[in-house]
Amino acid sequence: MKKKIQNINKLLVNHYGIPERSKKLPDPLEIIIGTILSQNTNDKNSYKAFLNLKKSVKVWDDILKMKPSQVEKLIKVAGLGKQKSQAIINLLKNLxxxxxxxxxxxxxxxxxxxxxxxxxxxxxxxxxxxxCVLLFALDRNICPVDTHVHRILNRIGLVKTTSPEKTFYAIKNFIPEKSAHSFHTNLLRLGREYCTPTNPKCYDCPVESECNFQDKNYSKKRAIKKNDFFLLDSIK
Ligand code: SF4
Structure with a gap:
């Protein structure tokens, strides 16, 4: 598995390069809050919600002085406001x-x-x-797996798993040293631009040579929409 991951990573780096990241690691608390906000929405909306929340407080403790409904309102743009505000408030209270x-x-x-x-x-x-806290805030060699990474790695045939969590544990110990951030970020980008949930653009895909997907799509050529805004690399 390690060799296959190395090959895929190399193809992705050839195509996209090594994604940039800030030299200074962000605060783990900010990464966890950002990741909670990112569930089931896109990075732009979750970043807006993160900034709304951050700008409204001097320190994160101030969130506990607010009514839950105020927190919910501040993060509304990211959706699932009640659920996400409860998770954030609960975490801060527990800490x-x-x-x-x-x-x-x-x-x-x-x-x-x-x-x-x-x-x-x-x-x-x-x-x-x-x-995400391990990778983005602590720089551990850990590749987070969301639904997109899970879909791509199953299509490629690297794993045969039924959930992102199972995929995460299947690949966890096989990520080549110091390549988790690059592998994760470039897979997210591949999932947005080529290996989309429907009609993947296999005809132009940079990792096509490593992919064993049975239903590759070589027709219906469509323009690639570039999308390289990543929430967790924007939290500094
Ligand atoms: S070849 Fe097609 S299915 Fe395979 S990774 Fe690329 S876009 Fe996805």
Whole structure:
């Protein structure tokens, strides 16, 4: 599996390059809040919601002084306002209760499994959200798997799994060193531009030579819509 991932990663880097990222790692608390906001919406809307929330407080503790309905209103643009505001408020309350302060800096000393266990113990936070904290805030060599990465890796034939979480665990220990950010980000871009949920553009796909998908689409040529705005690389 490692060799196949290396090959796919190489093709993606040849096509897209190595995605840029800030030299300074972002705050893990901001990454987890951003990832909660990103569920079931696009990166532009979740970034608007993130900025609305961030601009309305001096420190994240201030969220707990607001009514839940105010938080919900601030993040409305990202959808699922009630569910997402509850997850954020619950997380902040738990951090205050367990550690006496609203911060996730204590997780930096823990290993990947301990961090996943701790973060997923909070209601509304799943493995995908925890893995985004590992990659984007702690620079661990972990590739988060959302529905798009899951779809692509199953189409390619790298895995045969029934959920993003199962795909995540299937590939977790096979990501070549220092390549998780590039692999994850370029797969997201591939899923937006070529390996779309319907009518994938296999005729132009940069990883076609590594893909075993049975229903490749070589017809219906359509323009590629470039889309390279990524929420979690925009949180600095
Ligand atoms: S060849 Fe087609 S199915 Fe395979 S990864 Fe590319 S777009 Fe997706």
């Amino acid at each position: 205050k209760k367990d550690n006496g302060r609203i911060s996730l800096n204590h997780i930096k000393k823990k290993n990947d499994e301990e961090i996943i266990d701790e973060l997923t113990s909070h209601k509304g936070i799943g493995v995908k959200t925890a893995s």
